Amino acid sequence: MLIDEDILIDCGSGVGDLTLDQLAKVRHVFLTHSHLDHVAFLPLLVDSIFERIDQPIVVHALPATIQALKEHIFNWAIWPDFAQLPVVSKPVMAYMEHSAGDVCIVDGRKIKSISMNxxxxxxxxxxxxAEGASFAFTGDTTTNDTFWDELNSHPRLDLLLLEVAFSNAYEELSNTARHYCSNTxxxxxxxxxxNPEIYLTHHKPEENNVIIAEIKQSLPGRGIKQLHNNQTFSL
Ligand SMILES: [Zn+2]
Ligand SMILES: [Zn+2]
Incomplete structure (x- = not known):
């Protein structure tokens, strides 16, 4: 998800739709967690803009997420350690650890991380x-109170993007993998x-129509929609 021109939330396959010029404008990447569908394009992003940036891209994430990136991706075996390249004193990528509950302010935009399940x-x-418009994104999670309590502690929310990985037929699997299904x-x-606009995402293939139908049936008043590739929002 690209915010304005310079902030990415997660770095999955959608980043492959951006042009080289768009990629070179990214200054911050806020990761939700270490799973591959959320970090897969980070190695390719830093490699492709290697020669075009003066300051490192800052990767904001939980300590466990950063540890996983260092151990399993930027380990020289899978991909070079771009936190040390081209030279240690001036790398193309820098890590910034945060804890759940931290707020990071980037040129007036407040990005608060929220613990998920x-x-x-x-x-x-x-x-x-800076003008007070807001949106929220769950990342991957199953049922929790932290996210909903955080949203309810503010008077305004314009847009809400929610993961629902499974339809109710896979409720048990969704609990095991700690994803939402329609019921949860x-x-x-x-x-x-x-009462924000609500869009659903992160469905397993072939599950889109079933999930949206199940949730709409239970919550007919909410006006819930499907999130599509390359969709843009102005808040
Ligand atoms: Zn995940
Ligand atoms: Zn995922």
Missing amino acids: HIVPTVGYRVES MVADLIKLKL
Whole structure:
């Protein structure tokens, strides 16, 4: 997810749709967690803009996420350690650890990380512009109170992007993998006291229509929609 021109939340396959000029404008990457569908394009991103930037791209993440990147991806075996290249004193990528609950302000935009409930340490994010517009993104998670309590502690939320990986036919699997299914999402969505636009994402292939139909049936008043590739929002 690209915010303005310079901030990415996660770095999955959608980053492959950006042009080289767009990639070179990215200054910050906020990761939700270490799973491959959320970090897969980070190695290619830093490699492709290697010669075009003066300051390192800052990768903001939980300590466990950064540790996983260092151990399993930027380990010279899978990919070079770009936190040391081209020279240690002036690398193309720099890590910035944060804890759940921290707020990072980037040129007036407040990015708050929120503890989630996934199979590895994971945060969601609530992002607020200098003008007070806001959106939130769950990252990968199953049922929790932290995210919904955080959203309800603010008077305004314009846009909400939610993962629902599985339809109700796979409820048991969704609990094992700590993802939402339609039932657990509905049970959590009714905690929300605000009325943002809501888009669903991160479905298993072929599950899109079933998930959206199940959730709409349970929450007909919410106006829930499907998130599409290359969709843009102005807040
Ligand atoms: Zn995951
Ligand atoms: Zn995922």
